[in-house]
Amino acid sequence: MSDSPAPAAEAADRRRWWGLVAISVAVALIIVDSTIVNVAIPYVVDDLGLTSSQVQWVQESYTLVFAATLLIWGTVADRIGRRRMLLIGVVVFVLASVLAALAGSGSALIGARIIQGFGGAMILPTTLSLINAGFTGRDRGIAFAVWGSTIGGMVAVGPLLGGWLTTSFSWRWAFGINLPLGLLIVAGVLLFVPESRSDARGRIDVVGALLSAITFATLAFGLIEGRTYGWWTAADGLKIGDWTWPLAISPVPLAFAVTLVAGATFVWRTLRRTREGKPTLLRFDLFSIPSFRNGNIAAMIVSLGEFGIVLSLPLWLQNVLGYTAFQTGLVLLALAIGSFTASGLSAPLSSRLQPAAIVRTGLVAEIVGIAGLGLVIGPSTSWVAIVPCLFVYGFGVGLATAQLTGVVLVDVPVQRSGEGSGVQSTSRQIGSALGIAILGTVLFTTAGARLDSGLAEQGVPAAARTQVVNAVVESAGGAIPALAKNPQTAPIAPIAEQAFSDATRWAAFTAAGFLVLGLLATLSLGSGARRVEEGEAGAVEAVNAPGAPSVP
Incomplete structure (x- = not known):
């Protein structure tokens, strides 16, 4: 009889790790979907006859809703139950995916993508808070490594899966694949993930939620649309959807x-209601925790560059090197292999190094990988030169993303995990949106300037140069293969290829x-750089801080 607790403990431990698998698949669901859509869009355009404006909003309607509501659902999950919120999010996301797969028009597809945004925003911070609540000590670091x-x-696997589904079957399967994945996630969560929630009760701050959504939606809109709509003066013939500006x-x-006004009102109102x-x-006392405050700042800055190359590299591979969507996915698979390799090394590294040191090691690997890509990119670059750089970059992402998440949340009280996870996810999303805005501007501005300069050296008239430059830039490089195929424009195609490679x-x-x-x-992480095991005591201290809820 004395031996009975050990098998029970082992069974509970196995359930916990199987639960992590279900949580990780839920993360994969939303990440793969966003990258699959990028590959499937050309096929959707041909099938549904989307306008250029509709193409834009198929992508961005999801992003805006996702960014706007991350903080809301993370906090709500603490109140109603984190497992329950994850299940609701998966069901919403899967049902919206089915609607997207069955869409018969661009408007129907955009509507489905908006609903997907709500589901995705329910899933991402909740997966983080479930890990934070379900794992402690060294195991928490390993769990975050798997999550990261x-x-x-999945950022790399998505294009490969999307290329295969859309070319071998239909673009509709790019959304339809979420149905069996969703059923698998629901079964895994129900079987292996225990419910957890905060002891705090009370009404949800609906006005605060609306102010938060307006703040982050308008911020994401501005960052994403600045290059397209104009940063100050409206672009000629500007339309938002079917409406002329x-x-x-x-x-x-x-x-x-609107971001400034809504954000300032949100902060003022939150501080006043906290005093009352x-x-x-959200309670701003979380930012008094050094690891949480400094970690969020670092995470936002890192996100500016971490996935930026995923924006430009597929365009270059397909439009300059002539790779198919599936071949592009195969090349990007090196990033995924590097990331998963880092996950396998997380356990031995976490026993020897502090989390912040692992973050810095990962960031150094990312810098080496992405700078290496910059050095080898050219119109005739072989995949042999690209793959090692992507592997090193992916290895760095696997180390830095997971461990930085662990550092941010290590001292956050478990019963406020959803709130902390929502803030952390929002910080990353803002950083990503800002990074995409800046890197997109660098890419297309440089491509246009280099192409115009190259054509001028060849004596091409100004009017013709403008026409070619606009065609290449507005198509995100998609016009380059057409230039090469047309005998009249074939001589200038190498100039366009060089310009886009330089960009x-x-x-x-x-x-x-x-x-x-x-x-x-990350040098500012300070006390947040302690080993994860040491962070447990800090979490209790934070819980018992003035104004924090009592320990259950």
């Missing part, structure tokens, strides 16, 4: 103005620069 490597790996000023500065003891969406190179160097800044930002 899943994100890094009536003002000379771009909607982007107006969106940023009323429920709030991709500078985008890579810019991303590397952001990662250097992120590496410097």
Whole structure:
């Protein structure tokens, strides 16, 4: 009889790790979906006859809703139950995916993508808070490593899966694949993931939630659309959806103005309600925890460059080197392999190094990998030169992303895991949106300038240069293969290929620069750089801090 507790403990431990598998697949669901859509879009355009504006909103409607509601659902999950919120998110996401797969028009597809955004925002912070609540000590570091490597790996696996599904079957399977994945996740979560929630009760701060959503939606809109709509003056013939913009000023500065007003109101209102003891969406006392505050700053800066290359590299591989979507996915698979390799090494590394040291090691690997890409990119680069750089970059992502997440959340009280996870996910999302805006501007501005300069050296008239440059830039390089096939424009195709390669190179160097800044930002982690095992005591101290809920 004395031996009975040991098998029971082993069974509970096995259930916990199987639960981590289900949680990781849930993360993979939303990451793969976002990358699959990028590959499937050309096929969707042909089938549904989407306008250029609709193409844009198929991508961005999801991103805006996702970024706007991350903080909301993370906090709500603490109240109603984190497992319950994850299951709701998966069901919403899968049902929306089915609607997207059955969509008969661009408007129907955009509507489905909006619903997907809500589901995805329910899933991501909840997976983090479940790990934070379900694992402690060294096991928590390993669990976060698996979570982070899943994100890094799925960013690369998505294009491969999407290329295969869309070319071998239909673009509709790019969404339909989420149905069996969703059923698998629901079964795994119900079987292996225990429920957890905060002891705190009370009404949800609905006004605070709306202010938060407006703040982050308008911020993401401005960052994403600045290059397209104009950072100050509205682009000629500007349309938002099917509506023509009536003002000379771009909607982007107006969106940023709304961000400032809504954000300031949110902060003022939250501080006032906290003093009065009323429920709030977020309590700012979390930022008094050094590891949480400094870690979020570092995570935001790192996100500026961490996945930026995924924006430009597939465009370069397909439009300059002539790879198919499936071949592009195979090349990017090196990133996934590197990320999963890092996951396998997380346990021995976490026993020897502090989490912040592992983060810095990963960031150095990312910088080496992405700077290496910048050095080898050219119109005739072989995949043999690209794959090692992507592997090193992916290895760095697998180390840095997971361990940085662990550092951010290590001292956050377990019963506020959803709140902390929502803030952390939002910080990364803002950083990613800003990074995409800046790297996209670098990519297309450099491509246009280099192409115009190269054509001028060949004596091409200004009017013709403008036409070619606009065609290449507005198609994100998609016009380059057409230039090469047309006998009349074939002589200028190599100039376009060189210009786009130069632009991709500078985008890579810019991303590397952001990662250097992120590496410097990790120097501020200070006490958050302790080993994860030591962070448990800090979590209890934070729980017992003035204004924090009592330990259960």
